[in-house]
Amino acid sequence: MAERITDDIRAVLGEHGRLAVDVASLTDQSNLYEAGLTSHASVTLMLALEERFDIEFPDRMLRRGAFASIAAIRAGLEELTGAGA
Amino acid sequence: MQPSLANWLRPRDQAGSLATTRILSKRILQRTTVQLGIRFAPPYWVETFVPDVMGNKPLRDLDVVTAGVETRPSEDVDLPRMGNRSPLSRSRRRKVRFAVGLDVVSVAEVTAALDRFGDRYVERVFTPQEAAYCRAGSTAAARLAVRFAAKEAAVKALQPAHRWTDWRAIEVRRHKSGRCALVLHREAASLASRRGIRQFALSMSHDGDRAAAIVIALRAATRRRER
Numbered sequence: 001m002a003e004r005i006t007d008d009i010r011a012v013l014g015e016h017g018r019l020a021v022d023v024a025s026l027t028d029q030s031n032l033y034e035a036g037l038t039s040h041a042s043v044t045l046m047l048a049l050e051e052r053f054d055i056e057f058p059d060r061m062l063r064r065g066a067f068a069s070i071a072a073i074r075a076g077l078e079e080l081t082g083a084g085a
Numbered sequence: 086m087q088p089s090l091a092n093w094l095r096p097r098d099q100a101g102s103l104a105t106t107r108i109l110s111k112r113i114l115q116r117t118t119v120q121l122g123i124r125f126a127p128p129y130w131v132e133t134f135v136p137d138v139m140g141n142k143p144l145r146d147l148d149v150v151t152a153g154v155e156t157r158p159s160e161d162v163d164l165p166r167m168g169n170r171s172p173l174s175r176s177r178r179r180k181v182r183f184a185v186g187l188d189v190v191s192v193a194e195v196t197a198a199l200d201r202f203g204d205r206y207v208e209r210v211f212t213p214q215e216a217a218y219c220r221a222g223s224t225a226a227a228r229l230a231v232r233f234a235a236k237e238a239a240v241k242a243l244q245p246a247h248r249w250t251d252w253r254a255i256e257v258r259r260h261k262s263g264r265c266a267l268v269l270h271r272e273a274a275s276l277a278s279r280r281g282i283r284q285f286a287l288s289m290s291h292d293g294d295r296a297a298a299i300v301i302a303l304r305a306a307t308r309r310r311e312r
Binding site for chain 1: 188190191194195197198201202205206233237240248251252
């Protein structure tokens with residue numbers, strides 16, 4: 001389940017992240033902002049993830065760096081969908 | 086006559102890439118340090134330097150000079166008073182406290198976001214007033230892009246402790262004269278208050294695929310007595 005979520009995150013990230021590097025070259029812990037994720041791209045990434053997983057990111061989650069890494073995104077999604085329970 | 090810093094911002098530079106902006110910034114900073122006779126410490130030597138782009142004032146009237154980096158808080162810089170005194174004179178100084186933010190946004194990215202997410206994108210990022218104004222024109226994407234740049238520039242000037250998420254709390258309000266100014270709401274307003282920011286200066290521009298904005302946040306100004 002976690003692998004599928006990670007694959008989906010990487011797919012969305014590749015489409016909307018506009019990173020300076022290939023998503024495949026990133027580890028789950030790589031800092032996405034250091035990889036080129038801009039503030040604007042993080043907004044479109046958020047919208048795309050919400051659409052893909054049918055969720056809505058609450059502010060409290062965004063403020064603590066929900067898009068800092070693939071692992072952080074996965075943790076947030078698992079919290080919102082209950083997939084990690 | 087002292088040259089105007091703004092004259093050094095040639096159109097192709099304003100529309101250029103971020104790398105161009107940084108090269109330009111460094112060049113302006115180098116010229117300015119010579120003109121003002123002040124030296125910036127090494128951390129100041131790179132990244133964003135913002136001249137007086139608001140009023141196109143000559144250098145002798147310049148009251149805001151800074152350099153800053155996205156992730157590094159702006160610091161206080163002592164500026165020598167200009168005019169008849171030597172720029173090198175340290176006898177009388179004016180201390181200006183400020184913070185600066187600069188951001189560049191791709192209009193094509195905003196166009197893509199509009200096409201892909203439509204109202205969800207607009208409503209998540211822009212206030213109803215901003216959205217209404219931008220949608221009323223034929224260049225909606227450029228108008229939205231330059232406003233996002235202004236919001237991000239304001240965030241850089243505000244230096245929040247966490248990733249900014251409430252983009253609608255920073256609003257670009259357009260007056261009847263065409264002048265645009267920042268209006269802060271909620272956490273943005275309280276953060277500005279805590280920072281002691283009394284005034285914001287905003288300049289925005291878009292050309293082709295690039296939209297850029299500069300925000301200067303002015304805090305208290307104090308003056309040292311001549312010894």
